[in-house]
Amino acid sequence: MKKGGEQTRESTSIGFEKMLAWLMVEAIYGRAHFIITKGLKRADPIVLKTAPKFFEHTLGALADSVALHVARLFDQRSGSISIYALLSLAEKHAGAFKHGSAAEVRKFVSEAKRRVRGLENALEGVRCRRHETLAHSDPRAIVDRKRIELKGRVSFNEFENLFEETGSILNRLFLLYHGASVPLDLDGVKDYEQALDLIADAMCEQASRYEAEHKVPAPFPRPRKCPDRSD
Secondary structure (H helix, E strand, O other): OOHHHOOOHHHHOOOHHHHHHHHHHHHHHHHHHHHHHHHHHOOOHHHHOOOHHHHHHHHHHHHHHHHHHHHHHOOOOOOOOOHHHHHHHHHHOHHHOOOOOHHHHHHHHHHHHHHHHOOHHHHHHHHHHHHHHHOOOOOHHHHOHHHHHHHOOOOHHHHHHHHHHHHHHHHHHHHHHHOOOOOOOOOOOOOHHHHHHHHHHHHHHHHHHHHHHHOOOOOOOOOOOOOOOOO
C-alpha cells in the first residue's frame, strides 16, 4: 500500500477534471447520508417507534454508507481515485489551472495535504470499520467486538469535520480549475423531515380523537410536537 496518494497509471490516466468530479459526487452523497443519519438519530423516538425495525435498519444502512463514502474519498491504495491521488495530480499539473498560478496551486496543495493529515485520527476509525466489518468480515470483529467498537468509533462531530474539510478542499480545487464554486448540498436532503412530521401529525390526531371520545388522556405516547394537553 502506498500512502500519500502515489499514483499508478490507472489513476493518472483518468485525468484531474474527471477525478475531481467523481470525488465531488462521493462527497455530496456521503454528506447527504450523514445529514439524514444525524437527523434520524435526533428525531422524536415516539415517531420512530411507529416502525422501529424500518428506522433501525435505515439508520444502520445509512451509517455504513457514510463510512464507505469517506473510506473511498480517502482510499490509500495505489491507483485508487482518492483525495491523495487528486492532490498529487494537482501538484504535478499545477500549470494547467486557468484560474490560479502554478505557485498558488502548489501552495494550496501543500496546505490541503496538511489539513488531510489532521483528519487521520478520525480516518483510522473509518478504515477500521471499512476493513473489518463493512467490506470484509474480519474474525477479530467477532472474537473481540469491544476492540472493534472502540477502534472504529467515529463521532458525529468528526464526520462533520471530515465532510467540511473535504468539501472545502474539493471546492477550492474546483475554483482554481474552473473559476467557480459548486455547493456540495444534495437538493431535498432533508425531505425526510416532512415524512416524520406527517407521522407525528397523524399520531397527534389519533390521540386527540381518543381523548375527545373517552374524556381521559390517551393511553399511548404522544409525539413531542403535539399541542399541550390541558388536564
